[in-house]
Amino acid sequence: MRKNIRLWFQAAFFALTNGYVTGFTQGKIYTGKAKYLCAPGLNCYSCPGALMSCPIGSLQAVLDGRGFALSCYVFGFLMAFGALFGRFICGWMCPFGLVQDLLYRIPVRHKHKNLPGHRYLKNIKYVILALFVILLPSVIVNAAGVGSPWFCEWICPSGTLLGGIPLVLLNSGLRNAVGFRFAWKTGLLTAILLFAVFYYRPFCKYLCPLGGFYGFFNPIAAYRFHIDQDSCTKCGACQRSCKMDIRVFEQPNSMECIRCGDCMRACPHHAIHSTAERIIRQEDGKS
Amino acid sequence: MSEHKRNLLCISALMMAAALIFTGIIIGEPSVIFAKAVRICMECVGIG
Numbered sequence: 198m199r200k201n202i203r204l205w206f207q208a209a210f211f212a213l214t215n216g217y218v219t220g221f222t223q224g225k226i227y228t229g230k231a232k233y234l235c236a237p238g239l240n241c242y243s244c245p246g247a248l249m250s251c252p253i254g255s256l257q258a259v260l261d262g263r264g265f266a267l268s269c270y271v272f273g274f275l276m277a278f279g280a281l282f283g284r285f286i287c288g289w290m291c292p293f294g295l296v297q298d299l300l301y302r303i304p305v306r307h308k309h310k311n312l313p314g315h316r317y318l319k320n321i322k323y324v325i326l327a328l329f330v331i332l333l334p335s336v337i338v339n340a341a342g343v344g345s346p347w348f349c350e351w352i353c354p355s356g357t358l359l360g361g362i363p364l365v366l367l368n369s370g371l372r373n374a375v376g377f378r379f380a381w382k383t384g385l386l387t388a389i390l391l392f393a394v395f396y397y398r399p400f401c402k403y404l405c406p407l408g409g410f411y412g413f414f415n416p417i418a419a420y421r422f423h424i425d426q427d428s429c430t431k432c433g434a435c436q437r438s439c440k441m442d443i444r445v446f447e448q449p450n451s452m453e454c455i456r457c458g459d460c461m462r463a464c465p466h467h468a469i470h471s472t473a474e475r476i477i478r479q480e481d482g483k484s
Numbered sequence: 485m486s487e488h489k490r491n492l493l494c495i496s497a498l499m500m501a502a503a504l505i506f507t508g509i510i511i512g513e514p515s516v517i518f519a520k521a522v523r524i525c526m527e528c529v530g531i532g
Contacts, residue, residue, distance in 0.1 A: 270508020361529035382530035
């Protein structure tokens with residue numbers, strides 16, 4: 198149980214934020230007031246079970262409707278989540294992260310941490326954030342001045358997996374409406390899921406704009422990692438255990454870190470601590 | 485960067501986040517998001 202605590206947390210968080218069971222039985226989506234709020238992870242608001250709104254979808258929705266103006270409300274949510282947790286959200290609260298974690302557990306040969314060209318590929322997510330989430334929805338508009346949610350429309354595999362496929366399976370009206378875009382997105386989803394069996398979280402590493410955004414907050418987030426320089430011998434055990442391939446002893450708050458905690462468990466000198474752990478220790482020291 | 489500076493930046497970001505959410509509420513953004521979120525987003529699910 199303790200070994201899989203993150204997996205249990207991810208599953209519980211998924212159940213909590215996608216708990217609209219009627220949606221799954223009737224092929225509909227939740228329409229209650231919780232949808233005024235943004236979920237922390239990449240959780241499509243068209244998922245039949247989703248109780249909250251997807252922050253990336255919401256960002257584009259406001260851009261679509263108001264020209265080139267970023268949403269204060271959604272940016273506020275993103276900043277608050279980022280400042281509190283950073284990419285802890287990716288590691289512990291994102292439904293698509295959970296899916297990739299489960300796929301990586303499938304025992305196959307030739308598992309790798311990274312794709313070839315990782316050093317350069319990891320920057321694609323920032324291009325997607327700037328281009329598909331912010332620029333294209335605000336610049337390319339129709340005659341009525343309304344843009345499209347480009348990221349959702351052409352890339353988001355979470356939307357296809359959690360929203361598209363269940364709705365198409367459950368709703369005959371939608372089944373009749375599938376076309377090229379659905380085929381494209383299903384193909385992209387399939388490719389990402391296949392890669393996720395062999396490479397650790399390829400979508401999070403290379404494509405996710407939400408992870409890219411939260412990554413900016415990792416160095417200052419309330420939940421951070423600290424290295425005890427007196428104990429650390431720079432043996433590299435942390436990097437070897439890190440599936441995101443981070444030199445934790447040098448960059449404990451790297452923008453790529455999803456806070457899975459594998460490095461803390463792997464450190465033979467117990468030199469890596471989270472802020473939460475430090476506070477608990479300080480409290481214990483006082484009492 | 486010192487721990488003190490990191491904490492200050494974190495608190496500043498949280499305060500700015502609260503101000504942005506409040507501004508968003510004042511200018512009516514939640515209703516735009518709600519209107520989008522309670523209808524099946526055909527583009528999001530890849531239909532159309």
